[in-house]
Amino acid sequence: MESKKTKKADLEWKKPVFFEIGLCAALALTLMAFEYIGPREKESEIFQIQATAETEEMIINTKREELPPPPPPAAAVPSTVIEIVDNNIELENDAEFETETDQDDATGQYEVEDQIVEEVKEEPIFTVVEKEPAFPGGYEALYEFIGKNTVYPPRAKEAGIEGTVMVEFVVEPNGKLSHVTAIRKVAPALDEEAVRVVKMLPAWSPGEQRGKPVRSRFRIPINFQLTN
Numbered sequence: 001m002e003s004k005k006t007k008k009a010d011l012e013w014k015k016p017v018f019f020e021i022g023l024c025a026a027l028a029l030t031l032m033a034f035e036y037i038g039p040r041e042k043e044s045e046i047f048q049i050q051a052t053a054e055t056e057e058m059i060i061n062t063k064r065e066e067l068p069p070p071p072p073p074a075a076a077v078p079s080t081v082i083e084i085v086d087n088n089i090e091l092e093n094d095a096e097f098e099t100e101t102d103q104d105d106a107t108g109q110y111e112v113e114d115q116i117v118e119e120v121k122e123e124p125i126f127t128v129v130e131k132e133p134a135f136p137g138g139y140e141a142l143y144e145f146i147g148k149n150t151v152y153p154p155r156a157k158e159a160g161i162e163g164t165v166m167v168e169f170v171v172e173p174n175g176k177l178s179h180v181t182a183i184r185k186v187a188p189a190l191d192e193e194a195v196r197v198v199k200m201l202p203a204w205s206p207g208e209q210r211g212k213p214v215r216s217r218f219r220i221p222i223n224f225q226l227t228n
Contacts, residue, residue: 024043053219125170125215131208132170134217135201144199146222150197153189157226161187164223165194175203186224 135142163186207216
């Protein structure tokens, strides 16, 4: 059997009313909450502003005061006691002046400076010049002189050593030879003989650059050959 309700016990028709009552109650509670929280926030902001102002005042008031500088020390009072000194005391003079030594040192220093000033810078050596240096009489006279003055070293001759030694030297502006050395060697005995003969050569006609005599480099080969 189906249960039947009376109209008084049936509450379905009252649901909209209850819903509206609930909404009104929630709205009232929300408004009350805003009214309660708002003043407290304002009070906290006012408290923060006051606290900041108090902090600033405290910082301003706590600055260190500069102390005045201390007074200058009192000037020393001059002594009024007068001491009498005997003028007849003989003072010992221990200082000895060695004038001779100082003069010698100064003279030596001046001599060294004079030597430095007198040093003449070497002029550059030209490898290629406009006019080459020349031996008096040309190449024929040069090798004729070398052939007459060269002595075959006995040690090299006994050992059967042969070869061509290349000798390099510098012809100075006055025609004399300097810096004679063997740049392509064969044996010590042959190298020494070739250098010795070149050092015996008479003065050359110097090389010229722009019409002026200059230092120029020159090379000549000297052939050592045994004959049967």
